[in-house]
Amino acid sequence: MKKLNYLLTMFFALTLFVGCDTDPDNNAPVADEGGLVITVDDSSGKVLGTPLDANDLENTEIAFNNADVDLDFSALLSLGNYNNVSKFELVKTLNNGDEAFIAESETMPFNVVYSTIEEYVAGLGVDASDLRIGDVFTFKVKLYQADGDLYYFAPNMGEFSVVVNCASNLIGNYQVTATRDDGASVNHGIEPIIEVSPGYYKAKTTGLWAFGAIAPDQGYNFNDTCSTLTVPPQDLAQGYYSNDVTPGDDGTVLANGNLIINYGIAFSSGNRTYQNVYVKQ
Numbered sequence: 001m002k003k004l005n006y007l008l009t010m011f012f013a014l015t016l017f018v019g020c021d022t023d024p025d026n027n028a029p030v031a032d033e034g035g036l037v038i039t040v041d042d043s044s045g046k047v048l049g050t051p052l053d054a055n056d057l058e059n060t061e062i063a064f065n066n067a068d069v070d071l072d073f074s075a076l077l078s079l080g081n082y083n084n085v086s087k088f089e090l091v092k093t094l095n096n097g098d099e100a101f102i103a104e105s106e107t108m109p110f111n112v113v114y115s116t117i118e119e120y121v122a123g124l125g126v127d128a129s130d131l132r133i134g135d136v137f138t139f140k141v142k143l144y145q146a147d148g149d150l151y152y153f154a155p156n157m158g159e160f161s162v163v164v165n166c167a168s169n170l171i172g173n174y175q176v177t178a179t180r181d182d183g184a185s186v187n188h189g190i191e192p193i194i195e196v197s198p199g200y201y202k203a204k205t206t207g208l209w210a211f212g213a214i215a216p217d218q219g220y221n222f223n224d225t226c227s228t229l230t231v232p233p234q235d236l237a238q239g240y241y242s243n244d245v246t247p248g249d250d251g252t253v254l255a256n257g258n259l260i261i262n263y264g265i266a267f268s269s270g271n272r273t274y275q276n277v278y279v280k281q
Contacts, residue, residue, distance in 0.1 A: 036080035038108065038141060038158055045071035045162040046198040047120060047137065057133045057226055064117045064128060068167050071114035073160060075141050082107055086144040093138050094124050102139070110141065120162075133226060135164040165199040166226035170259065174278035178208055181273045186210075190281060193259075199224050206236065206245065207265055207274055215240035222261055227253040231263040248273055256280065 048068035053060035075090070090110045091099040100123030102112060114120055117128045120137055141158040143151045152158065176188040188211070191204040205211050206220045215237035222231045229251035236243040248262030257280035264273045 036085075036143065037078050038075055038153055039078045040073070040075050040139075040141070040158060040160045042074045042076070043072060043139075043160040044197075045073065045114070045137075045160070047117065047131075047162050047164045048167040048198060049117075049131075049164070050167065051133060051226060054226060059132070061129050062131055062133065062164070065167075066116045069115065069117050069120065071112065071120070071162065073110065073112040073139050075108060075110040075158065077108035084146050086146050086148075089142040089144065091140050091142065092124070093140070094121075094126060095136055096138065098125070099140070100124050112139070131164050133164055133166065137162045137164075163199070166224075168199045168224040170201055170224055170253070171195050173281040174259065175281060176203075176205065176279075177277045178205070179275050179277075180208060184208060191278075193278070196221060203261075203276070203278075206263075207272075220245050220263065222251075222263075224253065229253065229259060229261050231261065236265060243267065246271075248275075 046068065047064075049062035049064040051057055051060045051062055073090075075088075085106065087104050087106050088108065088110070089104045090102040090112065092102055093099055102123075103110060117131075121128055121131070138159055138161045141153050143153065145151070170193050173190050173192050176191045177185060178188060179185040186208040188205050191211070193204075194202050196202050200221065200223055202219045202221050205218050209218060211218060217238045217240070219238060220231060220236075221234055222229055231245065231247050231251075233247065234245045235241060236245050244264075244266040246264040246266065248264055251259065251261040253259055259276075259278035259280075261276045261278070262273065263276075264271055
């Protein structure tokens with residue numbers, strides 16, 4: 001039986017936050033895989049729709065408009081050669097389920113373009129009507145070596161995921177007021193919110209600090225899932241400080257376009273919570 005291993009990048013220090021739940025003893029040593037490194041950093045994609053019942057996101061069907069569905073997947077060889085390569089294979093999964101074959105090749109690159117929801121679900125044994133908010137499509141590159149071994153590239157190097165989400169457009173300028181749990185409040189003035197990826201945004205300031213007061217980039221990131229706003233765990237000021245920025249109570253997109261976002265900041269003297277109110281301009 002062919003061995004099933006996870007292919008490690010030769011630069012452990014650069015491993016990203018994406019987790020892997022395999023036993024480290026099953027990881028392939030760099031010497032065995034010849035130092036092959038690939039990148040999917042140029043990939044992009046979105047699957048956005050409108051839930052038929054906004055009050056039951058877990059169970060309701062989603063109406064998709066193909067204008068809000070696309071994929072431009074690109075996998076490139078960035079280090080190494082093909083001396084011990086039998087072939088590469090590209091597969092996809094839905095919620096880490098069974099793999100569906102997409103393509104194979106003896107060399108890189110892989111390029112896959114989708115423009116419809118039907119292309120996303122093809123081969124997965126589901127219909128578009130089966131999808132729910134929060135479902136995850138993952139595209140994975142596999143390596144078959146000439147000696148018969150099979151490897152998956154490490155998730156931060158050889159995987160790209162697209163989350164099913166509501167259509168979201170929070171890009172724009174807002175009047176921002178930040179309030180701490182002790183009542184202290186700061187008017188930050190007019191600030192932009194920028195989109196990092198579909199449904200994932202970055203603000204300009206965090207807490208009560210004025211822009212530029214503590215770091216070159218003081219913004220925090222947040223998610224919009226069908227008008228529910230959440231702050232994922234992250235380090236303060238885009239990692240400039242090790243202080244944890246933590247999720248608070250769910251925030252919301254109000255009917256008038258204003259935003260309420262809640263989060264916490266960890267300090268050695270004790271943790272504080274904040275609420276930012278964004279008034280659409």
